Structures are given as C-alpha cells and as structure tokens.
Amino acid sequence: MLGKRASVDNRQKSALINSVLFVLLAILVMVCLCVGKYSISPAECIKILWGNLFNISGDWDVMDENMLMGVRLPRIMAAVIVGAALSLSGAVYQGIFNNPLVSPDFLGVSSGACIGAAVAILFAMPSILIQISAFAGGIVAVLLTLLIPRIMKSGSNIMLVLSGIIVGGAMTSILGFIKYIADPETQLAAITYWQLGSFAYVDNKAIVAVLPLSVVAAIVMVAMSWWINILSLGESEARSLGADVRLLRGTCIVCSTILTAASICISGTIGWVGLVVPHFGRMLVGSDNRVLLPASCLIGGIFMLLVDTVTRIIGPAEMPVSILTGLIGAPFFAWLLYRQRRNVR
Amino acid sequence: MILNINGLTYSYEDSERKVLNSVDLQIKEGDVMCILGPNGAGKTTLLNCMAGLLEYSEGNIEICERPQKEMSAKEIAGVIAYVPQTHTPSFDYSVMEFVMMGRAHNTSIFGRPGAEDEECCMNILRSMEIEHLADRSYINISGGERQQVLIARALAQEPEIVLFDEPTSHLDYGNQQRVLKKIMELSRAGIAAVITTHDPDHALLLGDKVAILDEDGHMTSGETDLITEERLRDIYNTDLRIMYVEELGRKVCLVPGIK
Amino acid sequence: MPGTRNKITVLLLIVTMALSAFTSCGDSKWTDGKAAPGTIVSETETEICIVDQAGREVTVGKYPNSIALCYRVVVRFLLSLDLGDRITGMGKNEQFFEDIQPSLKDCADVGQGVADIEALAELKPDLFIHKSTDVETLEAVEKIGIPALGINVETPDDMMTALKIIGAVCDKSEKAEMLIEYYEKELDSIDELTNNITERCTAVVMGSSIGKVADGSMLQGAMIEYAGGINCAADIDAGEIWPTAGTEQIFLWDPEYIFISNSQGATYTVDDILSDPAWSEIKAVKNKNVYLMPAEMDSWEFPGVVSLLGIEYMMNKMYPDIISEAELENKVDELYTLMYGKKLGREYLGY
Numbered sequence: 001m002l003g004k005r006a007s008v009d010n011r012q013k014s015a016l017i018n019s020v021l022f023v024l025l026a027i028l029v030m031v032c033l034c035v036g037k038y039s040i041s042p043a044e045c046i047k048i049l050w051g052n053l054f055n056i057s058g059d060w061d062v063m064d065e066n067m068l069m070g071v072r073l074p075r076i077m078a079a080v081i082v083g084a085a086l087s088l089s090g091a092v093y094q095g096i097f098n099n100p101l102v103s104p105d106f107l108g109v110s111s112g113a114c115i116g117a118a119v120a121i122l123f124a125m126p127s128i129l130i131q132i133s134a135f136a137g138g139i140v141a142v143l144l145t146l147l148i149p150r151i152m153k154s155g156s157n158i159m160l161v162l163s164g165i166i167v168g169g170a171m172t173s174i175l176g177f178i179k180y181i182a183d184p185e186t187q188l189a190a191i192t193y194w195q196l197g198s199f200a201y202v203d204n205k206a207i208v209a210v211l212p213l214s215v216v217a218a219i220v221m222v223a224m225s226w227w228i229n230i231l232s233l234g235e236s237e238a239r240s241l242g243a244d245v246r247l248l249r250g251t252c253i254v255c256s257t258i259l260t261a262a263s264i265c266i267s268g269t270i271g272w273v274g275l276v277v278p279h280f281g282r283m284l285v286g287s288d289n290r291v292l293l294p295a296s297c298l299i300g301g302i303f304m305l306l307v308d309t310v311t312r313i314i315g316p317a318e319m320p321v322s323i324l325t326g327l328i329g330a331p332f333f334a335w336l337l338y339r340q341r342r343n344v345r
Numbered sequence: 346m347i348l349n350i351n352g353l354t355y356s357y358e359d360s361e362r363k364v365l366n367s368v369d370l371q372i373k374e375g376d377v378m379c380i381l382g383p384n385g386a387g388k389t390t391l392l393n394c395m396a397g398l399l400e401y402s403e404g405n406i407e408i409c410e411r412p413q414k415e416m417s418a419k420e421i422a423g424v425i426a427y428v429p430q431t432h433t434p435s436f437d438y439s440v441m442e443f444v445m446m447g448r449a450h451n452t453s454i455f456g457r458p459g460a461e462d463e464e465c466c467m468n469i470l471r472s473m474e475i476e477h478l479a480d481r482s483y484i485n486i487s488g489g490e491r492q493q494v495l496i497a498r499a500l501a502q503e504p505e506i507v508l509f510d511e512p513t514s515h516l517d518y519g520n521q522q523r524v525l526k527k528i529m530e531l532s533r534a535g536i537a538a539v540i541t542t543h544d545p546d547h548a549l550l551l552g553d554k555v556a557i558l559d560e561d562g563h564m565t566s567g568e569t570d571l572i573t574e575e576r577l578r579d580i581y582n583t584d585l586r587i588m589y590v591e592e593l594g595r596k597v598c599l600v601p602g603i604k
Numbered sequence: 605m606p607g608t609r610n611k612i613t614v615l616l617l618i619v620t621m622a623l624s625a626f627t628s629c630g631d632s633k634w635t636d637g638k639a640a641p642g643t644i645v646s647e648t649e650t651e652i653c654i655v656d657q658a659g660r661e662v663t664v665g666k667y668p669n670s671i672a673l674c675y676r677v678v679v680r681f682l683l684s685l686d687l688g689d690r691i692t693g694m695g696k697n698e699q700f701f702e703d704i705q706p707s708l709k710d711c712a713d714v715g716q717g718v719a720d721i722e723a724l725a726e727l728k729p730d731l732f733i734h735k736s737t738d739v740e741t742l743e744a745v746e747k748i749g750i751p752a753l754g755i756n757v758e759t760p761d762d763m764m765t766a767l768k769i770i771g772a773v774c775d776k777s778e779k780a781e782m783l784i785e786y787y788e789k790e791l792d793s794i795d796e797l798t799n800n801i802t803e804r805c806t807a808v809v810m811g812s813s814i815g816k817v818a819d820g821s822m823l824q825g826a827m828i829e830y831a832g833g834i835n836c837a838a839d840i841d842a843g844e845i846w847p848t849a850g851t852e853q854i855f856l857w858d859p860e861y862i863f864i865s866n867s868q869g870a871t872y873t874v875d876d877i878l879s880d881p882a883w884s885e886i887k888a889v890k891n892k893n894v895y896l897m898p899a900e901m902d903s904w905e906f907p908g909v910v911s912l913l914g915i916e917y918m919m920n921k922m923y924p925d926i927i928s929e930a931e932l933e934n935k936v937d938e939l940y941t942l943m944y945g946k947k948l949g950r951e952y953l954g955y
Contacts (some may be wrong), residue, residue: 070882242422242450317847
C-alpha cells in the first residue's frame with residue numbers, strides 16, 4: 001500500500017511542479033510586459049491589459065497601448081510559443097529516437113527552413129512568402145531525411161540519424177551556396193539575420209498563420225506522451241510491448257516538424273533551446289513524458305521569454321537570440337552532463 | 346497450441362548464411378522450452394521472429410492458431426511477452442512506470458493506463474515481493490532487481506507465453522535461481538516460457554523441453570534426454586560431462602577440470 | 605666548434621632569405637601610413653605609383669585599358685568617370701549598369717564580392733579595383749601580376765579620395781575633379797539650405813528587417829544629418845552595420861520620418877508599416893511619412909556622388925519648402941547628365 005501511495009505522491013508532485021511553472025510563466029509574462037526601453041508604468045500596463053481584456057476604454061495614452069498590445073505582447077507571445085514549441089519537439093525527438101542528445105533540428109528541419117527562406121529572399125519575395133517558403137523548406141528537408149532510409153530499405157534509428165546528418169550537411173552546403181550567390185550588399189544580411197534568429201520584429205500574420213496547426217500538433221503529441229515513453233525504450237522493446245513503432249514515430253515526426261518549422265517561421269532558427277530544455281525538465285519532473293512534455297513547454301517558454309527580454313532591454317542594439325541561447329545553453333548542457341556523468345555511457 | 350512454427354528460415358540481408366534453417370517448433374500451455382546453441386547460432390533471432398520483431402523470408406508462425414503476419418503488434422503483445430537482456434535505458438523511469446508499460450497493448454494510441462492497470466501492476470509487484478521497488482528509479486536498482494522488474498512488466502502484459510533472452514547471463518547465483526524458480530512458477534500457472542541460455546545445466550534444471558540450434562541454423566527439439574555429452578561436445582566444441590548427482594536428485598552438466 | 609658555426613650559417617641564411625622575401629615582395633608594400641592615400645609616389649612615362657586607400661603603394665601601367673572588379677560599388681565610380689568601356693570583368697551585373705554601358709553585358713565574371721583569382725588570371729586585366737579592407741584579396745591578386753587598387757568609400761572624404769585615385773590612375777583626373785567639385789559645391793549649398801532650419805525633423809533609416817537601423821557611423825545615417833534631420837539612431841554604437849535597435853526603441857524615438865533602405869533587400873514594405881495598427885501612433889506613420897529610398901534602378905544611398913540625390917530626396921520629403929519636387933527633379937537630371945552624359949527620366953529611374 002505504501003508503494004502505491006508514494007507513486008501517487010510522485011505524480012502529484014510533478015503536477016504541482018507543472019502548476020508552479022505555469023504560474024511562474026504567467027507572472028513572468030506580466031513582468032516582461034512591463035519592462036522595456038520604452039517605459040510604461042506597471043500600473044498603466046495592468047490598466048491597459050485589463051481594459052483590452054474586457055473591452056473597456058480608458059484614458060491611457062494610445063501610444064502606450066500600441067506599444068504594449070501591438071509590439072510587446074506579440075513579441076512576448078512569440079517568444080513563449082517558440083520556446084515551448086522547440087522544447088516540446090526536442091523532448092519528443094529525444095524520446096522517440098531513444099537518444100537524449102537529439103535536438104529538434106537533427107532531421108534537417110532548420111537548415112531546410114533556412115534554405116526556404118534564403119531562396120525567397122534571393123528572389124526578393126515579400127515577407128509572408130519568405131515565411132511560407134521557410135516552412136515548406138523545413139518540411140521538405142525532413143521528408144528527404146525520411147526518404148533516404150526508405151531507399152536503403154532500413155528502418156533503424158542509426159540510419160535515420162545518419163540520413164539526418166547527410167541531409168543536414170547537404171543543406172548547409174546549399175545554404176552556403178545561396179549565400180555565396182546572394183548579393184552581399186543587399187541580401188546576405190537578411191539571410192544571416194534569419195539564420196541567427198530574432199524576435200526583434202514579430203509578424204502577427206505569421207503567428208496567426210502557423211498557430212492553429214502548431215496547437216493541433218502539440219496537443220497530438222501531448223496526448224501520445226505515454227506512448228512516447230514506450231518508444232523511448234528503443235525500437236524492438238517498444239514493438240514487443242505492442243507499439244506500432246512506425247505509426248507512432250511517424251506521427252511524432254510530423255508533429256515535431258510542424259512545430260519546429262512553425263517556430264522558425266516566427267523567429268528564424270534558434271539553437272540549443274530544444275536540446276537543453278528537455279534535460280532541465282527531466283531534472284525537475286523526471287523522464288515520464290506525460291509530465292515532461294507539458295513541463296518542457298513551460299520551461300521552454302520561460303527560458304525563451306527571459307532570453308528575449310534580456311536581448312530586448314540590454315545594450316543599445318539587440319543581438320540575435322541564438323547568440324545568447326548558445327552562450328547560456330552550452331555551459332548549462334556541460335553542467336548537466338557533469339551531473340549525469342554516471343549515466344552517460 | 347500457443348506457438349506453432351513451421352519451416353522458419355531466416356537470413357540477414359546481404360548474407361547467404363541461413364541463421365535459421367527450416368526450423369519447426371511447437372509450444373503448448375505451460376511448456377518450458379530451453380533453447381541451447383553456441384554463440385551466434387541465432388537463438389535471439391529465433392525469439393525475435395517469434396515476437397514479430399523480424400521479418401522472415403520463409404516459413405510461418407502461428408500464434409494461438411492465427412498466422413502471426415496477420416496480427417498487429419498489439420495483438421501479438423497480448424499473447425507474447427518478451428523479457429530482453431537487461432540494459433540501462435537512456436531515460437530514467439520509476440519501476441512502477443516501467444512495469445505499467447506492459448499494459449500498452451490494452452491502451453489506445455492517445456490513451457494512458459488508468460487506475461485499474463495500476464492496481465494490476467501493483468498486484469504483480471506484490472506477488473513477486475518487489476513492491477518496495479515501485480517508486481525506485483529503474484536505472485538505480487541492481488541487475489537482479491532489474492531482471493525481476495522486466496519479468497513483472499512481462500506479466501503485466503498478461504501473456505500466454507514469455508520469451509526470455511538469456512535471462513540468467515548477467516546475474517549472480519542467487520538471482521539466477523530466483524529467475525528459474527519464477528519461470529517454473531509461471532509454467533505451473535499455465536504460462537509457457539521460451540528461454541535461450543548458454544548453460545545446459547539450466548535446461549536440465551528446468552527439466553522440460555529442450556531445443557538445440559546449431560551453427561547452420563538447424564534445430565532439433567525434444568525432451569531433456571536430448572542433452573547428451575556427444576551433442577554438447579559438437580555444439581560447444583569442448584568437453585562436458587553429464588551425470589546424475591544423487592545428493593541433488595537430478596542430472597547435472599559440468600565441465601571437467603581445466604588442465 | 606663546427607656545430608655552432610653551422611647554426612650561425614643557417615641562421616644567417618634564414619635572415620637573408622627572409623629579407624630578400626621582403627624586398628622581392630613586389631611593387632606594392634605596406635607603408636607606415638605616412639603617405640596619405642592618393643599620394644603619387646612616382647610617375648614615369650609608362651608607370652604611375654600611387655598610395656591606395658589600404659595604405660599600399662601600387663604601381664600601375666599607364667593607362668589601364670582593362671579593369672576588373674568584384675566590389676559592385678566600384679562600378680558606379682568607374683561609370684561616372686566614363687570608364688565603363690574599360691571594365692572587362694565584374695561580379696553580378698545590373699540592368700542599370702548595362703543601360704549606362706551596354707558593353708558590360710559581355711563582361712567576364714570574376715566573382716561577386718569575393719574575387720575569383722583563377723578567372724582574374726585568365727582575364728588578365730590591366731587593373732583590379734577592390735575594397736581596401738580586404739587586403740588579403742588585394743595581395744593575392746597582386747601575386748598573379750595584376751596591379752590591385754584598394755578603395756574605401758565609407759565616408760564622403762574617402763569617396764572623394766577614391767575618385768581622385770581612380771582618376772589619376774586611369775587618366776580621368778579632369779572628370780574626377782569635376783565630380784568632386786560638383787559634390788563639394790552641392791554639399792555646401794545643401795549645408796546653406798539646411799543651416800537655417802530651426803525645427804529639425806527626426807528620422808531613421810531602416811535596413812533589411814524592421815528594427816534594424818543605420819547608426820551614426822553609416823552613410824545612410826549621415827545622410828539624414830546632411831539633409832538637415834536628426835538621425836535618432838546616431839548614438840547607437842554596436843560595432844556592427846545595421847544594428848538592431850528593435851521596435852521598442854523606434855517607438856521610444858517616435859521618429860517623424862522613416863526611410864527604408866532600398867539597398868538591403870528589405871523583407872517588408874512601406875505598406876506593411878503603414879497598415880500595422882501597432883505602429884499607427886508613430887509620428888511618421890500617422891503623417892504617412894514612411895518612404896522607400898529611391899531609386900528603383902539606381903540606389904541613391906550608395907557611396908559616391910549619387911548619394912547627393914539621396915540627401916536631396918530626404919530634404920524634399922522632410923522640408924519640401926526648401927527643395928521642391930521640381931527642384932529635386934532638376935538636380936537628378938543635372939547629376940546624371942554630369943555623370944553619364946544623359947538625363948535619366950523619372951519614370952526610368954523610378955522615384
């Protein structure tokens with residue numbers, strides 16, 4: 001009886017941690033809404049938010065309202081969404097490929113999306129087409145990665161990982177080529193900016209366009225979280241337990257790819273988040289994906305929000321978020337590995 | 346008949362060598378079948394074929410009178426449980442979470458096991474006297490305990506047959522005996538077991554069915570009297586003695602001294 | 605002590621070799637920066653040796669008949685010095701270049717931005733012109749026997765020096781002087797016109813994406829100031845070109861005018877900004893003072909005399925009383941006639 005109660009306790013503890021994370025995220029969103037180079041007093045912020053929420057007009061400055069509702073709120077939302085999406089797909093990828101060192105872009109989605117965007121920039125397309133092209137590029141890259149093992153008639157994880165390396169490498173070269181033929185005086189900056197990722201200007205249209213599909217993908221993956229536990233035991237063990245590995249893994253790959261490509265659409269490519277956040281999540285709530293997936297979403301959202309807010313408020317000019325996520329992510333990952341050195345074989 | 350294998354032939358891609366060559370095998374309720382064979386003879390391959398993890402080129406396997414190829418992974422998992430060799434998983438789950446994964450074949454793709462499943466798993470842990478492990482992390486328990494947990498997970502599948510892949514290979518004597526005892530217990534409860542092992546003595550100890558797989562993929566099956574000194578010498582390419590030890594009341598298999 | 609003597613011999617040998625390597629390094633070598641760029645070191649019947657803007661002494665045969673380049677800004681300089689027909693190799697072509705100098709259509713490709721040394725060796729032009737910051741390329745091109753001139757166009761002064769150097773080397777000093785004189789005269793008159801402005805407008809020039817701005821160290825930033833405006837982003841010193849000031853910072857500045865650079869491949873349009881409700885309270889948006897920098901065919905924010913037009917365009921937008929639309933058109937015609945010998949119509953240029 002004792003054991004049972006303890007396991008229930010464990011789950012309650014995890015649920016509690018998730019609730020705490022959710023409240024923390026909510027508080028941070030509020031706090032971050034109130035800070036920035038353009039100063040609006042917290043009281044004013046709350047008044048404007050309240051007013052907008054319940055459609056009450058007030059005596060606040062229209063400029064302040066535009067700043068808050070039109071610039072800061074979308075940006076904060078974008079950061080939270082992107083952080084959550086990348087972390088969720090990172091956690092899912094690590095689970096379904098039974099490999100804690102996998103990041104959401106290891107099937108080539110990031111480099112594919114960059115190529116999509118770069119090609120659109122090369123042809124001087126408008127921003128919405130650049131975003132669509134990036135999304136399509138990401139999906140195409142993953143399809144290519146999935147195609148190679150098919151051609152080689154191998155269903156193993158290793159083959160998929162190698163295929164990801166092949167496609168990723170080829171994509172990097174293609175991107176290099178595009179950058180080479182791109183006009184260094186006009187287009188190169190835009191391509192590089194896309195590659196480094198930024199929330200400096202968030203296009204509401206892009207968020208609205210990719211959000212519904214992303215939410216569906218996220219819900220599907222969270223609903224499948226227990227089966228992801230089973231997949232994380234490895235292919236044959238999962239199958240012997242009754243898992244339809246191809247169906248489950250296929251669905252997860254499709255959903256993760258949608259999420260990652262969508263987040264790249266919003267902010268360009270941002271590294272490290274999808275790799276590191278799930279590990280941090282496991283430290284907090286354990287490996288059970290039923291708890292880990294929501295926790296990763298929340299932690300990812302919090303992390304991205306904090307990083308973006310830092311880039312937003314410090315210095316005269318904003319630096320690309322990828323620089324900061326790398327600077328924080330790499331040492332943090334090293335620390336995690338140090339902590340878990342016993343389990344890393 | 347739980348398992349009926351006819352003319353099963355398997356060879357790895359790009360390889361001429363038949364790992365399994367026209368293998369026939371029948372397993373009934375409560376059978377305990379020990380598969381002996383030298384390293385690389387395809388014992389594990391045979392188990393994988395039984396569990397539907399490998400696609401074989403020739404022959405057929407029937408599970409409870411149904412062709413295996415027509416069954417989904419879930420349907421197979423409802424009959425056959427597989428106890429793999431112990432290994433450290435990449436992710437850390439609690440023993441309870443781990444055992445609950447045995448309930449997968451009863452769970453829908455968007456579902457998760459409920460309180461009933463948890464009750465069932467708890468009962469299994471209790472019956473195996475390892476309920477104290479329930480909230481321990483699977484990574485941090487000993488090898489013997491892991492083997493017990495793997496068996497518990499197999500039982501959570503409520504199978505009719507359990508496949509053991511060298512269940513004793515990494516265990517100390519005490520744990521080896523516990524596993525073999527558990528297998529006998531299952532057999533008495535009507536659950537069949539297929540065990541691959543390197544130790545002919547375990548086959549003698551379990552004392553039921555024996556199958557010997559040679560390097561060419563041929564299989565001979567029968568009772569324990571199949572285990573003769575001559576056969577063992579052929580398989581393992583070394584000298585072995587089989588003798589009746591009165592004190593134990595059974596036949597044992599031992600190596601003569603190493604000079 | 606034969607061993608020691610051997611060592612000394614070897615050492616001496618190395619020193620001699622190193623010295624000879626230095627002296628045999630060719631016509632151009634680093635100077636201590638004593639001679640100002642544009643200084644003619646020596647001139648004979650057949651050769652001219654000049655200090656380029658990388659501070660190197662470059663010897664060029666008189667006068668080069670074929671010129672190659674992969675730094676596109678240089679094309680405009682050469683065209684304005686009537687040297688278009690001598691360009692035999694360049695990077696990416698532009699419709700505008702071909703319209704000014706049809707022979708450029710058949711130009712060899714020697715790399716865009718990055719020099720294709722093999723193609724250059726094959727083409728063997730009399731002169732290679734490149735940006736002075738890329739000394740590695742300059743040296744590499746010299747190594748294959750092609751005189752390589754380093755040009756710097758970051759500031760107006762540098763631009764004039766560049767004109768002077770190219771003019772001297774290519775026997776176009778007269779035209780160069782003419783352009784410089786025009787440029788200085790125009791700048792003076794712009795200065796005079798803007799001197800009396802009491803209420804200066806605030807403005808920013810935005811780059812490839814919304815939030816990126818031209819700071820004080822950039823030509824586009826300086827153009828606002830020349831035009832009598834205040835560049836909100838003047839004080840950003842991020843050590844990079846087109847620093848990301850961010851939307852918030854721009855809201856904080858609340859500029860009266862927003863100019864969008866047309867040389868950065870901007871991924872957004874004037875309409876995007878005008879129609880974004882969040883921006884609606886920004887002064888520039890409220891008064892519909894958001895403009896894409898002209899001109900479609902020939903960017904007026906490129907370094908060179910043409911940047912005068914960019915300044916005058918900004919003035920026309922910010923202070924229409926000082927320069928009217930018609931006056932701007934006159935200036936445009938005047939400048940293009942001076943540079944290329946022909947008027948380029950409003951419709952053609954696209955402004």
